[in-house]
Amino acid sequence: xxxxxxxxxxxxxxKSLQKEKAHELSHIPIKPAxxxxxxxIFYGELKQKFxxxxxxxxxxxxxxxxxxxxxxxxxxxxxxxxxLAKGDKGxxxxxxxTLLINAIENTRPLLHLSAIKRGGVKYQVPxxxxxxxxxxxxMKWILEAAREKERKVSLPEKLAWEILDAACxxxxxxxxxxxxxxxxxxxxxxxxxxWS
Amino acid sequence: xxxxxxxxxxxxxxxxQRISRVELMSTEVQPAESANSVINEFRTAVTSPGEHxxxxxxxxxxxxxxxxxxxxxxGGLPKQYEQQIKTFTxxxxxxxxxxxxxxxxxxxxxxxxxxxxxxxxxxxGVGKTLTMAHVLHYxxxxxxxxxxxxxxxxxxxxxxxxxNSSTQxxxxxxxxxxxxxxxxxxxxxxxxxxxxxLKTSKEYVWSKRESTPxxxxxxxxxxxxxxxxxxxxxxxxxxxxxxxxxxxxxxCKVLVAIDGFNAFFHPITRIFSDNKQLVTPDRITLTQPFLxxxxxxxxxxxxxxxxxxxxxTEGYMDSYMPRYLLGKTGxxxxxxxxxxxxxxxxxxxxxxxxxxxxxxxxxxxxxxxxEEQLKFMSNHNPYTLMQIVxxx
Numbered sequence: 001x002x003x004x005x006x007x008x009x010x011x012x013x014x015k016s017l018q019k020e021k022a023h024e025l026s027h028i029p030i031k032p033a034x035x036x037x038x039x040x041i042f043y044g045e046l047k048q049k050f051x052x053x054x055x056x057x058x059x060x061x062x063x064x065x066x067x068x069x070x071x072x073x074x075x076x077x078x079x080x081x082x083x084l085a086k087g088d089k090g091x092x093x094x095x096x097x098t099l100l101i102n103a104i105e106n107t108r109p110l111l112h113l114s115a116i117k118r119g120g121v122k123y124q125v126p127x128x129x130x131x132x133x134x135x136x137x138x139m140k141w142i143l144e145a146a147r148e149k150e151r152k153v154s155l156p157e158k159l160a161w162e163i164l165d166a167a168c169x170x171x172x173x174x175x176x177x178x179x180x181x182x183x184x185x186x187x188x189x190x191x192x193x194x195w196s
Numbered sequence: 197x198x199x200x201x202x203x204x205x206x207x208x209x210x211x212x213q214r215i216s217r218v219e220l221m222s223t224e225v226q227p228a229e230s231a232n233s234v235i236n237e238f239r240t241a242v243t244s245p246g247e248h249x250x251x252x253x254x255x256x257x258x259x260x261x262x263x264x265x266x267x268x269x270x271g272g273l274p275k276q277y278e279q280q281i282k283t284f285t286x287x288x289x290x291x292x293x294x295x296x297x298x299x300x301x302x303x304x305x306x307x308x309x310x311x312x313x314x315x316x317x318x319x320x321g322v323g324k325t326l327t328m329a330h331v332l333h334y335x336x337x338x339x340x341x342x343x344x345x346x347x348x349x350x351x352x353x354x355x356x357x358x359x360n361s362s363t364q365x366x367x368x369x370x371x372x373x374x375x376x377x378x379x380x381x382x383x384x385x386x387x388x389x390x391x392x393x394l395k396t397s398k399e400y401v402w403s404k405r406e407s408t409p410x411x412x413x414x415x416x417x418x419x420x421x422x423x424x425x426x427x428x429x430x431x432x433x434x435x436x437x438x439x440x441x442x443x444x445x446x447x448c449k450v451l452v453a454i455d456g457f458n459a460f461f462h463p464i465t466r467i468f469s470d471n472k473q474l475v476t477p478d479r480i481t482l483t484q485p486f487l488x489x490x491x492x493x494x495x496x497x498x499x500x501x502x503x504x505x506x507x508x509t510e511g512y513m514d515s516y517m518p519r520y521l522l523g524k525t526g527x528x529x530x531x532x533x534x535x536x537x538x539x540x541x542x543x544x545x546x547x548x549x550x551x552x553x554x555x556x557x558x559x560x561x562x563x564x565x566x567e568e569q570l571k572f573m574s575n576h577n578p579y580t581l582m583q584i585v586x587x588x
Contacts, residue, residue, distance in 0.1 A: 040573075041566045041588065068587030075586070076283050079557050083285050095560040096587075 004031050015039045044097050046104065046135075053139050054155075069156035071096035074164060093167075103166035107138040107173045111184040116193050125193045126184035141173045142166060236555065238548040240291065245299060245334035248291050254545040256288040256552055259333060266387075267329075267336050270380030271346030272455075274325055276582065284556045292323065292545065294538045295330040301534065302334070302498055307449060311497035313490060313530050315457075317518050318538035321579025324502045327538055328453055331500050335451035340498070341392075341439065342384045343489060345377065348456040349507040352465035352477050360470065361481050363430065368467055368475050370482045374428035377482075378421045381435070389415050394442050400434050402427045414438065429481045436485035443496040450497040452489055456507035458518075460487060461526030464509070490530065501530070540576035549578070553585060561588055 002008075009025065011033040012018050036048055047067070055063040074096040082092045093099055113124040129137070146159035165171025240255040242248060248257070259267075264287045273281070281287045298314055305312060316324045335342055356372035382389075394414045401407040406424065408417050414435065421431025443450045460483045467475045477483050490499050503521040505513045514520065518535060519527050541549065550567055553559045559566075574581040 041561050041563055041569055042584075071588070072586040075558070076279075079283055082557060094557045097561075 002031075004029075011037075013037045013039050013043070044101075046101055047097055049135070050100065050104075050139055053143055066156055066159075069154075070159045070163070071100075073156055073160035074099055077160065077164065099167040100163055103142065103163045103173075104135065104138045106169050107141060107166050107177050108134040109137055109177050109180050110134065112137070112180060113183060113187060116190075118193050123190040123193050124183070124187050125190045126187050127194060138173075138177075141176055145171075145173050145176075236551070238551040238555070244337060245295075245330055246303070246338055248296060248299065250296065252291040253293065253296065254290065254542070254548045256290050256548070259287040259289060261287070263333065263336070267332055267342070267384055269383050270376070272325075272329055272332060272344060277326070280582070284558070288552070289326060289330055289333075290323075290545065290549065290552075291330070292327065292538075293542075294318075294323075294536050295327045298327065298331050298500065298536055299334055302331070305498065307496045307498075309495065310492040311452075311494055311499055313492070313499040313501060313533035314536055315518050315530065315533045316500065316502040316536045316538060317516055317521070319516050319540075319577075320505055321577050322538045322540055323578050324504060324538050325455055327536075328455055328500060328502055332451070332453055335453070335498075336384065339388060340449045340451035341388055341443075343381065343436065343439065343450060343452045343486075344384060345454040345456075345486060346380070348454055348486075349459040351480065351482055352459050352462065352467070353509075355467060358467050361429070364481060366469075367479050367481045368469065369429045370480065371425045371428050374432045374482050375422055375425045378418050378428060378432060378435070382415070382418050382422070388448075389413075392448055394438075394447060396434075396438055397441055400430075402430065408434075432482065433485040433488075436489050440489060440494045440497075444494045446496060448496070450489075452486075452497060452499040452501075454486060454490070454499075454501050456504045457490070457501040458503040458521040458523075458526060459507040461523045461529070462508055462512065463523075466509075487529065501533075541578055541581075542576070543571075546571060546576055546581075549581065559585055559588055 008029045008031045011030050012021055012025075013033060034048075037043060051060070051063050051067050054066055075094060078092060078094045078096075078099070082089055082094060085092060093102075109129060111126045111128055114127045115122045116125045117123075142162050143159070145162045146155060149155075149158045162171060162173060166173045238254075238256055240248075240252045240257050242252055243257055243260065245257075264281075273287075294316065298316075301312070301314065316327055318324050332342060332344060351370055351373050355370045356376075357370065359369045359371060361367035361369045395411050396408060396414065396417055397410060399407060399410045400417070402420075402424065406420075406427075408420055417431060417435055417438070421428045421435070439448070439450055442448050460477050462477055464474045465477055465480070467480070469475050469479075478487075489497075490501065503516075503518050505516050505521065508521065512521075518530075518533075522530065547567065550559065550570065554562065570581060570584065573584055
């Protein structure tokens with residue numbers, strides 16, 4: 001769904017990579033870079049995408065602040081755990097972005113159910129998801145879980161907990177993914193309706 | 197779509213493991229246990245501020261937990277710094293040039309001369325309060341009685357309760373704040389007051405039935421103020437005038453430290469009087485003793501005051517210079533004083549701070565050149581650095 005034809009390639013943001021690929025891409029048309037993308041330590045593709053999903057009413061400064069606060073809380077809890085841990089300190093990740101990526105990877109669904117009409121009856125047919133869609137769903141679910149909270153709890157607090165839970169393969173979001181997978185599994189008999 | 201990032205991920209985690217493995221082997225992992233176990237290039241084992249010199253410049257020293265609790269229990273460290281201390285499981289301060297300069301002045305000061313006023317000034321977030329904290333630590337270890345106001349604008353901006361003064365017509369009392377300050381004073385100086393056994397010079401009559409006789413200890417005076425909150429403000433005034441007398445008499449040394457001192461000279465406060473008029477700070481009874489003790493008509497004392505932009509309200513925050521912030525009256529009140537300029541981090545301090553953050557796992561992303569980026573984005577400002585690093 002891009003305005004650019006398919007032979008346009010994605011821009012490279014990393015400066016050192018740019019130099020490497022400069023020769024290779026010299027005659028290939030390149031899409032323009034996004035306004036928000038920078039080659040700094042604060043930029044992460046997934047992080048940026050997640051900020052965009054947090055965004056409400058175009059208030060991107062607030063969205064960024066919320067994610068920053070979330071990361072702060074994650075870091076604080078993880079460092080606290082690190083200090084409390086007796087032996088195995090290496091297994092505790094204190095980097096918040098890594099944890100966010102882990103959480104999203106753990107909650108990505110592979111299949112989803114789509115209603116397909118065959119012989120006047122609607123069947124819930126399991127259909128594989130594209131990579132992009134699965135990332136979207138994972139992030140959407142994490143955010144939905146985070147927004148379902150008491151009014152007194154702030155979003156960063158709840159979001160931090162959801163991310164920490166999901167990063168170690170627990171919590172409501174992972175359960176939601178597993179439930180969906182289970183439904184798909186039980187409806188596997190209808191799978192052939194996809195193409196027949 | 198995000199595959200290239202995931203490639204990085206495994207590299208990051210392996211790097212993390214490598215760091216932790218190194219730490220397991222070294223003896224430098226647990227700085228919390230003993231003071232002399234850790235001497236990195238950004239740490240110093242010298243925990244007494246009195247012994248700090250240019251050798252320890254830009255290094256972190258640890259404040260022992262019980263001393264921290266004694267000095268800063270009632271405030272004195274910024275809230276976010278307290279949070280950081282909790283996360284890092286140790287209270288560390290960086291030895292910086294302004295603090296060293298101040299300590300040097302204080303150590304070489306002739307206490308028999310009238311009290312010298314030092315005014316700490318600087319832009320937002322450069323570490324004025326922490327410089328003051330360093331000096332306070334020195335004071336408490338070197339038998340100074342601390343007269344410390346953690347943040348003066350709290351009284352003018354958000355007092356807990358304001359009532360009309362019963363003794364002075366047209367003045368406003370802040371009984372709860374005064375009592376809170378008395379508690380703060382008591383906890384800070386508990387040991388020293390026990391040791392010195394200071395006595396009051398005259399009788400204080402609070403009401404028909406209540407009075408504090410001449411020759412009562414200062415602790416009794418303070419405890420009366422805390423118990424009878426109604427008289428807390430007057431007790432504060434009495435206590436401070438007593439301290440001035442006692443220190444002039446050579447019985448004790450007093451270190452006055454007031455953060456946000458310019459709030460006392462701000463044109464307005466946020467307190468309303470009975471006829472819905474905004475009160476000026478000089479109409480608040482609690483400010484009077486502190487203005488009194490910052491005069492130079494007493495000896496055996498040192499005043500460390502800080503002027504701060506955020507102590508003012510909007511419209512008065514154009515410059516951080518003492519003359520602007522104090523105004524004409526404030527400047528004349530303090531004149532002559534020794535200005536101490538707190539500046540942003542130097543390159544050395546900046547790197548030391550980054551190293552410290554990395555040691556405490558606060559920064560985990562260490563791509564090549566990340567220091568340069570942080571330096572550029574924070575403009576060497578300590579507070580901005582703290583803010584931008586938290587989401588990293």
